[in-house]
Amino acid sequence: MVLPTSKKNVGLGKAMIRSRFRGGTRPKDHDTDLVHTTDMDDGPSWTKLQSITQEGDLDSFLRIAELADTDFTAHRQNVTVVSAEDNNPFLMSKDEESRVQKLHKTFQNEVVIPRRPHWEKTMTAREVQRNEQTSFLDWRRSLALLQEANGLLLTPYERNLEVWRQLWRVVERSQLVVQIVDARNPMTFRSEDLEKYVSEVHGGSVDCLLLVNKADLLTDSQRAQWADYFDKNNIKYKFFSAKISNVELERELEREMAELKLAEQKAKDDEDEDEDEDEDEESDNDEENKPESAEPVLPENNDDEFYPSAFGKSASKDPRIQILSCSELLDLFHATAQPSTNPEIPEQYRNKITIGLVGYPNVGKSSTINALIGTKKVAVASTPGKTKHFQTLHLDNKTILCDCPGLVFPSFATTQANMVCDGVLPIDTLREYTGPIGLVVRRVPKWYLEALYGIHISMPTVEEGGDGTNIPQPEDFLKSYAMARGFTKAGQGNPDEARGARYILKDYINAKLLYNHPPPDCKDAEAFNKEIYCVENLPKKKLFTAAEPTKQKKLLGTNTNLLTSKALDSQFFTSQKSLSAHAISKGKYQTDKFGRSTVYPHQRMANADGTISLQSSGPQSEFMVKDKKHRKSKKNGKVRNRMGYDV
Structure with a gap:
């Protein structure tokens, strides 16, 4: 069969020829896709005002070169750039943190913000811009030298x-x-x-x-x-x-x-009253019968x-x-x-x-x-x-x-986890979440986390490798939270800890998980926040689960909405004796008595003297003996007839 003709040449030979000569075009003067370059400073104002707080080694190098007006020529096009993060995203111990804080006090006056250089009206715009770029470049260089010489960690300014x-x-x-x-x-x-x-x-x-x-x-x-x-x-x-x-x-x-x-x-x-002066009595009756909801209600100050x-x-x-x-x-x-x-x-x-x-x-x-x-x-x-x-x-x-x-x-910081918990760095672009969650579990008590989220954080014992403290590990907290919320990884079924971490960190920033830092002269942060972590500050739905057994009885009172499942079951079954445990039979031939099959005579109940009871347990017992038809309808058949549904 001959293929229909087409206006376009779609044969296999043309595709092979195009793939053979693909990539053979020479770069033009305005083509900058194949060389390393920086963004030109000629775009709109909204592109210039994009906030930049974190840069890789290559981006930092190119931006400094742009400020210094340095030109570079690419000799090789097949260059592979490998960037590795050398900062520690995890937490520090208390000894390391105290040592770093002493260094922060020593070099506190050297962390400054960039100053605007002196300018005069006689200067041109190019001269003013050049002076600002030079001053800004010197400021960045001074912070980099301070960070490298003393082993300090600066915030992503x-x-x-x-x-x-x-x-x-x-x-x-x-x-x-x-x-x-x-x-x-x-x-x-x-x-x-x-x-x-x-x-x-x-x-x-x-x-x-x-x-x-x-x-x-x-x-x-x-x-x-x-x-x-x-x-x-x-x-x-x-x-x-x-x-x-x-x-x-x-x-x-x-x-x-x-x-x-x-x-x-x-x-x-x-x-309306002026128009209907002759019908005052009827209008009065209408006003009396008017529903109260028709009038606007002023909002209460709650x-x-x-x-x-x-x-x-x-x-x-x-x-x-x-x-x-x-x-x-x-x-x-x-x-x-x-x-x-x-x-x-x-x-x-x-x-x-x-x-x-x-x-x-x-x-x-x-x-x-x-x-x-x-x-x-x-x-x-x-x-x-x-x-x-x-x-x-x-x-x-x-x-x-x-x-x-x-x-x-620019300021000193211990880790980037503090910046995330302070809300400076965005959470949605976060890759390493164990550090910030580790700070959360250190600051907020374990019982408060369990009561607020309605979960149970399982912690390993000392024999199983635990540290013996009441501070859970970030992985244990995230697993319990993800399993309770149904966050699982696609194709695996394991708890999605990264997704749960984003929800928890947003709750921390939005003050659902509240922690207040004490002043520098206050050394006991736990005593400073002791007034916050109490049962009364929890939401009303979480009050009963977080209360002690003695407080639970006071909270219960006559309010049955706060009853637990065990208390509700015990109260329900003890008050109604007819609901005691007994055997029943369900189905088409169910009875009110003991659910025992009595289709045949030898299956009937016996009296106290051993004789067979003549009382039948079901209305269809005798009928089942005479007629062995099973009377079962089709499974996939319709359940509705002219009389309604067969229930």
Whole structure:
């Protein structure tokens, strides 16, 4: 049979010829796919502002070469680059950690942020850019030498010059620089050198304020200890919670909407009454018979919705530990900052104060701005680095908020596991999870993990290779969690520990697993968090499983929803004697008595004197003896007839 003709030549010979000469084209001048190169600095602004905190050896080499304007020529095209991670992603022992912390105090003043070099109006843009690149390259080189010479480990700080330029612009135009930190670990998110840089730029005329966000996660005693530490070190601070402010704002909006609907409904009812003056009695009856649900109900102020415990409700009268509201925070801004006297600033902005908000990614800068403004003006995301460019927002006639992109400042760290648990590094791109989970099981007690997730963490004994402590291994915790949640690997059926680790770490960052770091002068972290890990702070669904046997009886009372399966079975079967254990028969010929087959006479029950009982156990017994037809329907036949279903 002859193949149909086609307009395209699809024969085998053409394919062989094309495969033979494939790859023989010479590279053109604009073709850079076959040589090692870096990205050109001529793209759009959003490509320049991509945050870079981690680089491989090759990427770091090429980026430094780009900053130095160094050209390289590739002599060989068949080059294979092998990169190996030489950092230790696992945890340190207590002795090693104490030794490293001593080194951190020794070289603390040498970890600085990059400064903007001096510039003048007579300089060209190329000269200013060249000076900034040279200064930035020297700064990176100094940190690398410090890290290699002393065997220290630095955090994966920001390596993109364009992101640091955003910080320089925010500091230069601000009359008050607010450094936002996470209340669970304030000292890790605080940059001391940033305060020095602000003083260098403005000559000491601009103050810095440490805004401790997420303060509702701290108890009164914990906030008091942090307040003592800040006062001792002359640090200007205030406690704030963007979450509480946003929730209160939403409730206020709901209340206003409900009041507006109620006013509209009353106005409509008044119009109906004016039109129907002759039918007052009927209208009165209609109003009496009107259901209550027709009127809009104002939302109740239930503080338990956003307070997981009583942490946010401060019972102390100490003004230092009070959580400021949005209005109180704005009053503090106006009292601290002064309008700028720079003649270069336009006249319409001289009477306004600019508040610069700076901090690490995911500490709540955008949420704080949304709480102050009252609307969602800034995008909020759990992934670090959502804000890509500094933004100026006019709050009122006297205040301008300047939001800086999230910056990872250079600082000392023990391992990358601490960075993951602090929320600086993204979890979705995490490859090594045993280190961060190891920190979680060290910080959170075992019984609290079991009660919160409803699991049992099996630990090996000393004979089986266990360490004899009450701290589980990360693998044991992840296996129990993955098996309870049904996370299995495809094709194997083994517990998917990596997937379970991502869920647990996100719970830790979102404060479902709460752990607060103590001040540096407090050595006992377990006693600092003792007030957090109690049965009362667990969700209501987990209270009974975590309570002791004596507390379980008090929790039970008359509430049968908290009964365990064993208690429910014992109460049910002991109260109803008719449900005692007995043999029954199920099927088409089941009876109320003992389920014994009595189709034939020799299968019938015997009396006390040994004679055969004439009482039949089933209505079909005699019929079965006379007729041996099994009367079984087809298995795959329909179960419905004209009378309904055969049950």
